[in-house]
Amino acid sequence: MLEITNLHASINGTEILNGINLKVNAGEVHAIMGPNGSGKSTLAQVLAGRDSYEVTQGEVLYEGKNLLDLDPEERAREGLFLAFQYPVEIPGVNNTYFLKAALNAIRKYKGQEELDAIDFLNLVKEKMKLMEIDDSLLNRSVNEGFSGGEKKRNEIFHMAVLQPKLAILDETDSGLDIDALRIVADGVNKLRRKDNAVLLVTHYQRLLNYIVPDFVHVLMDGRIVKSGRKELALQLEEKGYDWVKDEVDRQPVQA
């Protein structure tokens, strides 16, 4: 589904991603872990099409298409979704109105009929129940005045409505208390299907107790330095990132 080859990206001339290689197949959940400043969020933003990052080298294939050629909205319409680490507040834009506009833009692109107000409302109600979202969040402006937890839950609620093929969750666990974390994780788990994939970007292992990954990758200095199964996350929890760093430092650089 997603194939990243030797991806390099920089911001204002500073290289953040330093040759990422990653392959994600349909049905898989991958966790990207790493210390602060390792490039995790940059990777998420680059995949979603944020233009403040410049891709200097490499290739990203998404369902066989060159992802980097697509505008952010085209990526979304092709089924890619980014749950933001810091969801933006948008005063004056109603959350439901926005979500309907987004869903219908995607449906239109796929050649599907746009949903009318009633069908949309039914869909929203169903997904709200799933995410244990309060009615009031729907009628407020997007993220405006939301608590940290509400913002994160709203992101997953958007994901539930838009039903992406590839969801990238950028530190969705940060700022969540244990109850909210469980709700968000339940929501993600209920949306897992054979034909979609999830990329979890996280600093802590905590979320992975609830969303069990198939693969865990450690990102350091803009490169994936270690990959493994879910047990790797536990090792990281126990030993910290320095352990991986020492291991990497001991190895000769591969050609």
Next chain:
Amino acid sequence: MNPAFSPNDWYRSQFDAFERTLNGESQSQLHSLRRAAMDKFLTIGFPTTRNEEWRFTSVAPIAKGEFKPVLQFASSGVTKADVGMFSLETQHRLVFINGHFAAQFSTAGNLPTGVVCGSLASSVRSADPNVLSFLARQVKIDETPFVSLNTAFLQDGAFIVVPDGIAVDDSIQLLFIASEKKPFLVSPRNLVIIGKQSRVSIVESYVSLIDQPYLTNAVTEIVAGDESIIEHDKLQNESLKAFHVAMIQATLGSKAQFTSNSIAVGGAIVRNNVTVVLDAERSECTLNGLSLGTGRQVIDNHTTIDHAKPNCASHELYKAILDGKSKGVFNGKIFVRPDAQKTDAKQTNKTLLLSDEATIDTKPQLEIFADDVKCTHGATVGQLDAEQVFYLRSRGIGEMAAKDILTFAFASDVVGRVHVDPLKKQLESLIHERLDQGRLVQPI
């Protein structure tokens, strides 16, 4: 244009011509007011940008115009359908064509007993004592050169009196339609007197059926009785070739609540003055404004809030969306007089620039002579937030649609403060029509 053209000569001869039509009325008290105002105008003349009050806006194109006052009512080809196009859903509507009351298009509707809602000219004719005791008392005849000019050619406008303790439930629309072939001057003069504990909403709409230069020079005086609640909305949506200068002044009694929502979307040069005098304790005013500028439009908003007495509050939010080579001006004066302790004043000015060539001059002007007060002001000028645009796009919304959504949201912050629902709906669809592909487009 004639290089030897003198605005003073022009308006003096127009005034002489006006006087010749008056016959007996030229001896009236009203006409001595006009004469005094004409004298003032001839002494001061049109302002230049050397005048601090007019620093940012040159009215030279207005001064150069050979605008002929429309002295008499004529329907000027305006049809019922034209009026319908601009009418808000309300039972109270006064229509003015080129500044003169058009009885056949107006509907006073079902008003509570004692409420006066009609033409100023007819109240002058019937010698309503309220007219002369209130007219030109809130706005001095030399307040600005344009006020002098308005007063000199003062003939008609709306005259609204709501006695004490009366609520007018439906809003009153004052619809000013411009429709005349030659360059002309209209000088609407509105006088609004609201009694104690009364409530009313008034909407002034300015529209054009023609697309050529003319000058609307309007003055509205409002007297708000103690504990009255007044919303005054104004939509200026005239031809992009029209000039529009207006003064709205309200004087507030104790615990009165006055709201002004001023929306300017048309006109070549627009200058709006809104002045509120908080003249008794615990009165409160809210001034909101929205300008949409394209092409080479100049939209200038000057507001003055005079905290004359203690314990009063004022809230002000003026926003502008400017595209093309348009220019906006915001000058917000707040005076806090020595007695006006416990004043609470807040002023905000926000401008969204959609093109590199659009400009805004913004100037807060706080003059505070009391020491126990809370006064804040803030101004921002910028473009759409890139993070917000990206967020919308990352959910599948196209770039241009995302920009339109965000620009609309910027405007709806002000539109949402209009409590007259039919006007709010009209404004929403007007703004939707004007937004396209991330730009502000000119009306068709």
